[in-house]
Amino acid sequence: MDTQPRHAVVVGVDGSAAAHRALDVAVDEARRLHRPLHVLHATGVGIVPWTTERLGVQDLVSEAAAQRAREAAPDLEVTRETVVADPAAALVAASRTADLVVVDAGGLGRASGILLGSTSRAVAAHAGCPVLLTPHAGDWSTHGPVVVGVDASEHSVPAVAWAFAEASARGTALLAVHTWWWEEPDPFLSGRDWEGAWRDVAETQRLEVAEMLAGWQEKYPDVQVSTTLVRGHAATVLAEESRDGQLLVVGSRGRGGFTGLLLGSVSASLITHTRCPLTVVPSTHRPVD
Template sequence: MVNPVVVGVDGSPSSLEAVEAAAREAALRGTGLRLVHAFGWPSPHVPPGMHPWSPNTAGLRELVDGTLAEAEQRARDAAPGVEITREVTVGEPLMVLEIESRTASLVVVGSRGLGGFGSLLLGSTAVHLAAHGHCPVLVVRGRPDPAGPVLLTVDGSPAGEAAVEFAFAEASRRGADLVALHVWNTWSEHAYEGPGDPLNVVADVERLQEEEQRLLDEAVAPWQARHPEVAVERRLVRSRIRPALIEASQEAQLLVTGARGRGGFTGLLLGSVSQALLHHAHCPVTVVRGKE
């Protein structure tokens, strides 16, 4: 059986949106859905002799049970028939979800969450999981176009191949078109950040463009051959990377990117481009880590 889809739950509106998205993903994959709620004590130290589930915390347990019951109902409404399990655990939320990712096919979180003991879904959680999770991580954000394509960012790195594979499989499951987008330029985005960045730093722009087109074609062609049912648009854009990807996400139902790229001006590094997508994309973002 396919490993379950795991979703972090804290009762916030963002987490409930994540639950609905996760339920639909589980239905597409024909697998179960696992609702996970993790929390720790407000202070760094548990009082001596007190267990987290002692009678003194009974009211807290009722609150958690109510949160999960609402989440489960939202999941059943979004995807009737999906098998749902719950997990409530005491622990640091980032670590709990990272551990869950080891046996999941996909981890889903919201882009915003609650503070306090139940803060599973703060922005730092999404970024941490995208960098350290053991399976693809879907961050639910923005207002996706349900009729839009799956948008794949292509950088041509070996590590990025896992994202290409995921994007084609996801487009096939959804019955959606796929736009494979490679953004290139003639400078390092780390060296130029202002609105007056030069567009012509090298002389042979045409030759460089041909190389970038070849990179895009070589990254996409093998997977396009394996998924003839997916209509693919290969899009080569000369622009600043982050703004171009964020703008393209306006027309998509899902954006898929690698966690780490080639480095340099075409690199999709989690600390820069991928973080920008997690915080500013107009649709949900799936970050897929390749082999190190």
């Protein structure tokens, strides 16, 4: 087994078909980011003592995954590790020195007899670096844009930075999606037409988003950018946009139009409903240089 390199792309594997898809995505990301790939298999703790023989069998999981990665990308530096630990805890620990963690959105642990549907949510909520979650269905567009959920707060900056860098590296367009929601008073009680007020709110939101994107468009002139502003709930709108995207990027915190963009609400919903890979970028993550 190997020591995890710093600034690696770390992928969690468990021998399942879904984990194989996550591994393939991780290989592509490592090559795109020019980073080493570290394959991590966490066995789970359990109540039965781990014998040398049992650990040897589990170690075959990371060995097979590493071999798959080397065959797919002979030029890629690939390391591997098998640890006796909770998968979520192991991946969060790995994220402290990683540049990206990749995991199947359906969770890990089935191969070892442990159902860990909450693994992906826990990793996305607590990781120290961006986390890329691959849809459990494994079928998504490879030619669509990178879709990013934005608001006008500083919490969006790391996600926007990551999305622009991804779009540039992938040679594809960027779609910036901003949602806002405002419940108007009952018109029968207020006696007022609120359509004009909606337009005013939408225009204010549009200007704020345009200002946020302007600097990044200058930094990445090769990226074609389009913006859509929708009066609706963020999770619903972004899940729909993910149908035609090749990557969806969101931040771990949000305000303004994305009020409530927390792992317990919008991002958690997207982990379940996104149709393309989802990257959750911590609000404290340093923007890509």
